[in-house]
Amino acid sequence: MTTTWRWGRDGKQRLYVVGDDQVQLGYVDLVTGRPADVRLDRAEEFYTAVAAWRHATGRERQYTAEELGGLVCVHCGADYRQDPGRERARVPTFAPGTLQPAASGQLVACVGECAARQSGSPHGMGRL
Numbered sequence: 001m002t003t004t005w006r007w008g009r010d011g012k013q014r015l016y017v018v019g020d021d022q023v024q025l026g027y028v029d030l031v032t033g034r035p036a037d038v039r040l041d042r043a044e045e046f047y048t049a050v051a052a053w054r055h056a057t058g059r060e061r062q063y064t065a066e067e068l069g070g071l072v073c074v075h076c077g078a079d080y081r082q083d084p085g086r087e088r089a090r091v092p093t094f095a096p097g098t099l100q101p102a103a104s105g106q107l108v109a110c111v112g113e114c115a116a117r118q119s120g121s122p123h124g125m126g127r128l
């Protein structure tokens with residue numbers, strides 16, 4: 001079982017994730033939303049813990065049908081139907097109110113800042 005704890009100082013806000021063996025698995029910069037220092041061999045534990053924390057603290061939200069359909073950027077709301085040439089990437093999707101991957105759709109974000117904020121990588125889980 002992982003534990004999470006918040007740390008803040010000088011305008012920085014971080015959520016640290018620690019494994020049950022006391023190994024630090026990484027942290028999320030809560031100001032930028034970016035994960036950092038994530039142990040790649042334990043990324044699944046890290047992201048599961050972060051998702052659980054987001055869920056427990058009410059940070060998960062209901063996604064719209066357009067977001068779940070990949071028609072708009074889940075981060076900035078850009079409408080890809082208006083701008084079909086815009087590069088986009090798949091980002092992690094959780095079914096609303098659960099920690100399970102959503103079967104109903106695939107969230108998409110613009111390659112770059114939007115994808116990085118949603119998944120930790122500027123290219124998300126892969127380009128579309």
Ligand SMILES: [Zn+2]
Pocket residue numbers: 073074075076077078109110114
């Ligand atoms: Zn975007």
